Amino acid sequence: MLFKLSLTGIKSRFKDYLVLFSGLVMAAAIFYMFETLATNHSFIKANSTLALAPFIFQFGSILLAIITFVYILYANSFLLSMRKRDYGLFMMLGAKSGKLGQLIFIETLAIGVLSLLMGVIVGIGLTTLVGQLLIQRLDATALHFSAFYGPALVVTVLFFLVLFIVAALMNQRVLRKTPVLALLKSTAQPAHVQVRPAKTVSQVIFGLVSLAIGYVAMHQIGTLQMLGIAIALVTIVVGTYLVFNSLFTWLLTRLKRHTAFASRGLNNFTLAQLNFRIFDYNRMLALVTLLFALALGAITTGMGFQKNIKLFTESAPYDVVLHDPTASIKQAATKIDIKKQNHYMYKVGANTVYFSRDQFDQQPVYVQKPWRKNQTTTKYQLTYGREMNQQNPLLWQQSLQELLLPRDSQKTIKLVDQATFAQTSGRTQQLTTIVARDFFAELPTIKRVTQLDQRHNKVATSYDMGSTKYDAYQMMNGLLSGFEFMGFFLGVAFLAMLASCLMFKILSGAASDRTRYRMLDKIGTRQRLLRGAIAKEIGVLFLLPGVVGVIHVLFGLQMFTTTGLLPHAYHDLWLPFLIFLVLYSLYYLLTVKLYQNIVLKK
Template structure:
């Protein structure tokens, strides 16, 4: 009989349960997607062999962070489930059901909900992993090898982790339900909320928060990517954020409430009161959201900056292709490249030397890129401080020209520059070197690479040309670029969903308050605006602090990526748009719960 009543209760709240179920599926899907990369050593070794140890550290650190977010997410999702069902269970107890039976019922319901959502999330994760990786690879224009969407270790770990978490959640629900009096189950949303009025304590918390944030920011400004330093900075910034929210929100609300022209416009007095009530229970979650917001945005920003390596490092070599033998296929490929320039140099291969005409280099000096050592202060700045050097057949340039020409023609013999008349007298095999420079190497990358490989099919023996540099750098940084985007979007999905469920958990209690506001004459439009403002404050206050964390945290990457602050607005805009989507969805769901009985 109890099971029949339970299923009827779920059926009557199907929309709310659907929100919960979809949220849990998204959680387990993201968790599996992440582990499918973290637990895939063949994939990591194939795409990031040089920096494998650093990659494993970042993925390991990311797995811990994702686990923490998941615990918080499941905790708030579980509270949302319990808040929906408390009144139903209280009614069953009023009708004579035993508390032990009700306890077993909620335990089983929670465990089944968790198990089904986890299994669905794993299946969806397997189906989505290939699509997600393909999308990200197209977005960052990279090719990754050896990726498999089915990773048995990741499946087992996801299943074990979620079942263990839901087991303890079910146990918690059972204990809490059995120990809660019937009257409290039925009327808990009418219970008073205790609000602290100790302003001195808030000032102390505020100073403590500012001090801890200052210490954390100072550590980040040291620009050392050291494990102990990063962990210490994360610790101080986390607690600094907590104390700052605990102090500042209350003081800010009090300050706004003293402004009568602001307070008594529309429902702002009510909205400020709502935020005041939420202050104590939201301090912890807002500080956590600000930290993970910073980590997610930082991961996307750094991932985007790795893209700059491709074009910047490719600029370390001037010429895009060297042609030693022209074939119909080579000519056909070159005809497809618009805006190219060709430079021809005749040479003869003698017994001991390679001879070039000096006049050709005076007419078209060979061009080389070299580092301007006077302007270089770090490794990441080296590629941004290049200077173009024109090489003629002068004595001062001969050594550089010898090295460059030997690598381009693939001959190690000493090179001599002679006059046109002497060149005609030289005995040897006459050949021609054609150098190609294009307006846009990246747009013609594949055609140029094919032209180069026609000259020499052995990749290890190819000359130092722009497409080769581009290919090498792409292979080196593509894994990190992919990882940055993946981590960022995974963290975003989890943290925004966590905040969403935290807000929706309190919607049941708020429904009566909004019902009273509706009864005293305020229009539905005004109430909806008040909800948007209230939820907006809870979403965007931690976002503002999170952006501050990112702006300081990017100092760590100054020696790793090129100009980490450049084009910061692009990932910020992308991130805020996606974050705003979660905000709008939360507002819509919140209004749906509040207006269920109000209208």
């Protein structure tokens, strides 16, 4: 009987539950996808290009789990508030609080299990699509890759089941502690709160100062390190709430007193609606703003990381480095459109590698420049052998070590004259450096030549950020492409959550607004004006978090430019902002349509 009643309750509030359902499905799907890409060790081990995937996607899973936990608790509180009056009526008819607690437990768990099942199905589809795109982007193989991965499924199911059980128990506790009269009056509108100018001004000042401190802390993240993140986290959260609790309330009051604006159309009615609800909306708008900033920031930085692959790759001076190349390797290398090619001879001792200084006078080699403040990548300069004695030996020794095979790269480098080099014992080996005219145009050929050299010298795939552009490309492509995918899908998940929270709050008051809009309709107000008033009212509630969220993101990007993670973080911002704006606008249009269907006469 309780199960049947719970299904009836879900059916009666199907549209409200559908909003929650969509956000939970997206969160479960993306969580499963991250876990599959992060925990499939056989796939990662067979594809060394994906060696950084576990760190990237496990980090994404943890961040998504934290936000999902907050979202589920917040969304369930909305749904519980919508059903409080129904539960109060049940208690008036003689239902026991224990039975009602079981009823709400079943309802919450049923929604959770249904969204979890759908989320896993969607997650398998997403994993198939994203996995193939990631493999293609990272130039890896699909060995041992499977969209259905048991351990990831177990982790996803256990995590979300625990969340839903916790949410159900909390709903039970709230219901049992709420008096029957309070349940019956749960749909009553809050009384209008009088605005106190002195309190409002102090909150405006304190809120703006808190935001300013947070923005400065993000700009100085290179100096403050983890302390800067902690300061920004606290001050921006506090400042965002105070801004909504004071500044926007004050602006609404000022607009209402502006006769020319307020008397135009139904503006006075819309301002009254917003002013009447703004105190009840402040916390929710602050939460939505933070989620908005996280969502837009995740998409923007994800796309920004991917665009920097070329920047970090170009910092390496050589495209290919060959060691004692065979005839077949030399033949393969001739297919590269070579801009510059040098050959160096060296001998390997027990603990020392010998180079002839004279050959560097004829063919200068790239040596690292001293590291400078605010430098993001290693810089190199062509250096002759006679100049090396005048430089820091650590720089040219490290530069030459990067050219050697891994088994020789830890040995001491010693420069000698040609006569001494000829008398030094050991087999003379050849080192060939190649610079292509266009690395990315020649990438397939460079990859083949590099792999031939690695197999010939029995060297595993390298990720060292050394003097080879191909090694740098492999490492940065694996790291930054992973961040691109993680950022985009985290952004989509956060967007679904923030839109759900906003839709919950707006639609929860639609039933009580029906009378007001029907009265306006009866006195002859045109439907076009009524629809316009609804669009403006909901538009303000969507616009305010959007504007503040964009400001948070623009200042937050300073963290990445200051630390050098995104040297050009503000370049081509229009693309991620446009993508996010389109998705956000779709949620706005959907909310307006649902609200109009509830309050307007059909």
